[in-house]
Amino acid sequence: MLHPIVRFGAPGLHAPSQPVAAVTDETRRLIDDMLATMYAAPGVGLAAPQIGVPLRVCVIDLSVGKRDGEVMALINPEFLERDGMQLEEEGCLSVPGFNATVARPSRAVVRALDRDGREITVEGTGLLARALQHELDHLDGVLFLDRLRGIRRELMVRKIRRLQRKGRW
Numbered sequence: 001m002l003h004p005i006v007r008f009g010a011p012g013l014h015a016p017s018q019p020v021a022a023v024t025d026e027t028r029r030l031i032d033d034m035l036a037t038m039y040a041a042p043g044v045g046l047a048a049p050q051i052g053v054p055l056r057v058c059v060i061d062l063s064v065g066k067r068d069g070e071v072m073a074l075i076n077p078e079f080l081e082r083d084g085m086q087l088e089e090e091g092c093l094s095v096p097g098f099n100a101t102v103a104r105p106s107r108a109v110v111r112a113l114d115r116d117g118r119e120i121t122v123e124g125t126g127l128l129a130r131a132l133q134h135e136l137d138h139l140d141g142v143l144f145l146d147r148l149r150g151i152r153r154e155l156m157v158r159k160i161r162r163l164q165r166k167g168r169w
């Protein structure tokens, strides 16, 4: 089932999400819905709070469904390692129309449960390290623009608020 993706300003997007207590069929249904919603958008990653579900679940597929074996669903993910630094342009399905260059680790190792409740470890560099950091941030209520330094965040928030007031966003 497709879900509407909530946008900047929706309370659940700016608050930490709760851990999944047990991986069940309900969790797997949530993951399937998140994947369908991500592919329809289309996007390379989606976190549960982006469809209004305050649980620590995210999905990533850098190929957007084009290549088998690239899709990952991460339940209760946490960083084991992060190092290096990369600067690349980044956007978010919850902040459509806005992009910014964000500093992220160039390598990340994450431990999580998969859709069967098995513990997995994912190591990513480059774009995958960026996606992991972006999606795990969502689970803590942090958006990419919160990672911008100084006036850059303030300017983007002002533009979003202006569009929201005009009903154009």
Ligand SMILES: [Zn+2]
Residues within 6 Å of the ligand: 091, 092, 093, 094, 134, 138
């Ligand atoms: Zn996002």
